[in-house]
Amino acid sequence: MKDEESRDDVEVSDVIPLDLRRHDEVVAEFNSATPSRTWYHYLLIAASIVFAAVSVGFVGTILWNSLPEWAHHTGTLLGGNGWQSPTGPFGGLAMIVGTLETSLIALAVAVVIGLGTSISIVFFIPRRFRNIVATLVELLAAVPSIVYGLWGFLVLAPWMLNTVNPWLNKWPFASILFGNPGQEFGTSLLLASIVLAVMILPTFVAISREVISVVPQDLIEASLSLGATRWQVIREVVLPTARIGLFGATFLALARATGETVAVALVAGGVANTQFHLLYPGTSIAAWIATEFGEAQGNEIAALMALGVLLMLLNFGLSLISRALVNRQRRVLAVV
Amino acid sequence: MSDIVELEQPKEIGHEMREEIRRISDRHRARRQLRSRVMVTLCAIALAITAVPLLLLLYQLFRRGLPVILHASFFTQLPQTPTLVTPNATGGVSNAILGSLVLTAYATIMAVPVGVLVGVYLAESDSKLASLLRIISQTMAGAPSILMGLFAFSFVVRALHVGFSAIAGSFALAVLMLPVIVISSEIAVRGVPNTLREAGLALGAKPHKVSLRIVLPSAVTGIVTGIILAVSRAIGETAPVLLTIGGGYINAWKPLDPVSALPLSIYENAKSEWPSLRTQVWGIALVLVVFVFVLSLSARMWASRKQQAR
Numbered sequence: 001m002k003d004e005e006s007r008d009d010v011e012v013s014d015v016i017p018l019d020l021r022r023h024d025e026v027v028a029e030f031n032s033a034t035p036s037r038t039w040y041h042y043l044l045i046a047a048s049i050v051f052a053a054v055s056v057g058f059v060g061t062i063l064w065n066s067l068p069e070w071a072h073h074t075g076t077l078l079g080g081n082g083w084q085s086p087t088g089p090f091g092g093l094a095m096i097v098g099t100l101e102t103s104l105i106a107l108a109v110a111v112v113i114g115l116g117t118s119i120s121i122v123f124f125i126p127r128r129f130r131n132i133v134a135t136l137v138e139l140l141a142a143v144p145s146i147v148y149g150l151w152g153f154l155v156l157a158p159w160m161l162n163t164v165n166p167w168l169n170k171w172p173f174a175s176i177l178f179g180n181p182g183q184e185f186g187t188s189l190l191l192a193s194i195v196l197a198v199m200i201l202p203t204f205v206a207i208s209r210e211v212i213s214v215v216p217q218d219l220i221e222a223s224l225s226l227g228a229t230r231w232q233v234i235r236e237v238v239l240p241t242a243r244i245g246l247f248g249a250t251f252l253a254l255a256r257a258t259g260e261t262v263a264v265a266l267v268a269g270g271v272a273n274t275q276f277h278l279l280y281p282g283t284s285i286a287a288w289i290a291t292e293f294g295e296a297q298g299n300e301i302a303a304l305m306a307l308g309v310l311l312m313l314l315n316f317g318l319s320l321i322s323r324a325l326v327n328r329q330r331r332v333l334a335v336v
Numbered sequence: 337m338s339d340i341v342e343l344e345q346p347k348e349i350g351h352e353m354r355e356e357i358r359r360i361s362d363r364h365r366a367r368r369q370l371r372s373r374v375m376v377t378l379c380a381i382a383l384a385i386t387a388v389p390l391l392l393l394l395y396q397l398f399r400r401g402l403p404v405i406l407h408a409s410f411f412t413q414l415p416q417t418p419t420l421v422t423p424n425a426t427g428g429v430s431n432a433i434l435g436s437l438v439l440t441a442y443a444t445i446m447a448v449p450v451g452v453l454v455g456v457y458l459a460e461s462d463s464k465l466a467s468l469l470r471i472i473s474q475t476m477a478g479a480p481s482i483l484m485g486l487f488a489f490s491f492v493v494r495a496l497h498v499g500f501s502a503i504a505g506s507f508a509l510a511v512l513m514l515p516v517i518v519i520s521s522e523i524a525v526r527g528v529p530n531t532l533r534e535a536g537l538a539l540g541a542k543p544h545k546v547s548l549r550i551v552l553p554s555a556v557t558g559i560v561t562g563i564i565l566a567v568s569r570a571i572g573e574t575a576p577v578l579l580t581i582g583g584g585y586i587n588a589w590k591p592l593d594p595v596s597a598l599p600l601s602i603y604e605n606a607k608s609e610w611p612s613l614r615t616q617v618w619g620i621a622l623v624l625v626v627f628v629f630v631l632s633l634s635a636r637m638w639a640s641r642k643q644q645a646r
Contacts, residue, residue, distance in 0.1 A: 051518065147572075150621055151396065289486070
């Protein structure tokens with residue numbers, strides 16, 4: 001009741017200040033209240049500038065250090081064969097081809113199998129086990145790639161050498177595709193593709209499971225009530241609704257496969273030959289940088305940096321394409 | 337007369353048509369259900385194909401790794417090189433464990449303040465700088481880790497003349513962690529309800545006070561989850577440390593010392609000629625995986641705590 005009494009004493013200008021004060025006074029007070037004039041805002045800006053500088057430095061440093069090689073040997077780097085270690089020429093064709101081969105095969109396998117897996121996890125697994133399986137998948141996605149590489153190198157490579165290679169060599173059409181090295185190499189481009197596929201599967205499943213599980217239940221039930229079978233619901237309703245996220249998951253998996261370093265370095269064989277027969281050893285851009293960097297000097301470091309630039313272009317290109325696709329899909333969906 | 341015929345005929349045709357439609361729809365339904373059953377089976381097979389290698393990997397990791405780590409010397413001793421006389425003398429990996437912890441700690445100290453502040457800035461600003469930084473952080477988050485190694489090698493090891501050292505490796509890991517922390521902090525800060533901000537402003541708090549005293553404390557669980565995930569990614573990365581930390585067989589922890597790391601010793605031991613080292617490598621891998629699992633699970637627990645708090 002004290003408030004009631006004191007209300008008489010309140011000045012009019014306190015209650016409605018905006019109308020009674022001069023415009024510039026109001027603007028000044030407003031500005032002092034916004035964060036743009038405080039130490040806190042400057043701190044945020046400073047951190048952002050540090051982050052931007054690190055990112056620019058990241059791209060710039062690698063570009064700058066690769067320049068000596070780009071200036072003289074662009075053709076060799078993009079299309080040359082063979083890597084003569086101390087002096088050059090340093091041909092990048094084998095690494096480019098190996099990167100594309102291994103990651104595209106791994107992606108094809110992982111997307112087909114991964115999509116089936118996430119559909120099963122979301123729709124077919126009993127509800128009790130669903131959370132356990134989802135947690136397990138996410139844990140597996142967090143397993144460091146070196147562990148996948150180690151498993152591929154110590155377990156799968158002997159198995160490939162002793163079991164898979166002889167078996168594949170029995171088939172005449174297989175030797176056209178895979179080559180026929182006999183029991184010479186355990187590590188090969190095919191093994192690298194397999195290990196990459198196993199490695200990116202949990203990543204792909206973790207994302208696509210989440211994307212599929214957020215498809216509205218209403219849509220699924222409406223479709224079921226119209227008499228659609230389970231597969232029709234998945235094909236006509238779930239997958240189209242989830243396709244943006246599935247694109248994202250695919251590109252992320254591809255980016256992870258192309259950039260994978262040590263796992264491929266262990267299981268691809270580490271030979272700089274442009275190789276289309278998958279049972280022979282090969283290498284990838286990232287793996288070659290890792291294996292050669294230790295002993296590299298002078299020009300070779302520049303050449304490896306140039307390979308790094310190629311990897312960066314590939315990766316940034318993929319990320320740009322995926323963002324453009326996702327944005328376009330979003331616009332289309334917004335119109336609909 | 338003609339009226340009656342016209343009235344009766346449609347009845348007949350209608351009946352036949354209904355029968356025909358039922359036949360077609362029965363056949364169609366059978367086909368749809370068959371196709372559905374086939375595809376559902378294929379999905380289940382896909383699940384099995386996914387599960388087999390991954391569970392096999394986990395099984396073999398624990399089966400071969402557990403006997404190795406059950407010896408206390410594995411954690412306390414320095415590594416030894418086996419000789420022809422002592423082919424089983426592998427020592428322990430104390431230097432790699434210490435190195436990994438030290439590297440991750442330095443990287444976290446470098447990355448967390450900048451990352452969280454940038455995330456807060458992105459969440460509360462719509463300036464051109466913010467949208468540029470958002471694109472940069474998304475692109476950097478997907479960049480191959482070997483590039484961080486190349487960057488840290490040319491910048492810290494070479495240009496700054498620091499040499500192979502813990503600080504060079506942790507710089508590479510910090511560059512790797514930064515975008516992850518930025519993105520997760522932005523999401524966490526954006527998730528704070530606007531009503532909280534407005535309540536703070538309505539009580540007369542200055543915007544930076546609202547951000548520091550209300551928004552950040554509410555977003556802290558999300559931010560911590562992001563940091564833990566970034567740490568768990570950094571601790572397992574091999575490629576950046578391969579080019580920068582130099583390795584070494586002593587317990588070193590100072591920023592300028594060359595250090596070893598768990599992923600690096602896995603990479604080196606796996607390629608070793610000695611069977612004893614190739615056995616020991618499973619123990620190192622198991623330790624690393626346990627580190628990562630503990631971090632990931634604690635991140636999940638933080639996240640679920642956040643949901644309960646809401």
